[in-house]
Amino acid sequence: MGNIGLALQLMAVGMITVFIILMIVIQLSKWLILLVNKLAPEEAASHKRQAPSATLDPQTLAVIQEAVKQVTGGKGQVKKVERL
Numbered sequence: 133m134g135n136i137g138l139a140l141q142l143m144a145v146g147m148i149t150v151f152i153i154l155m156i157v158i159q160l161s162k163w164l165i166l167l168v169n170k171l172a173p174e175e176a177a178s179h180k181r182q183a184p185s186a187t188l189d190p191q192t193l194a195v196i197q198e199a200v201k202q203v204t205g206g207k208g209q210v211k212k213v214e215r216l
Contacts, residue, residue: 188213 193213200208 193210196213197210200210
């Protein structure tokens with residue numbers, strides 16, 4: 133029975149040690165995130181997307197519609213096509 137008690141004691145010490153180290157890592161990570169956000173804030177969105185000036189050409193639209201028709205077995209339809 134002495135060995136089981138020693139094993140449980142070692143297991144408890146190991147689990148507590150791992151828990152403490154993980155808490156330290158979590159806190160240091162939070163502090164690092166706060167520090168980085170303070171020193172290097174996110175850039176303003178200066179590159180806003182511009183709406184495409186030209187519409188989709190009919191040939192490309194036909195290809196997209198045919199692909200959707202084949203994939204969905206004729207049950208799907210294209211309502212709107214936008215450039216991402």
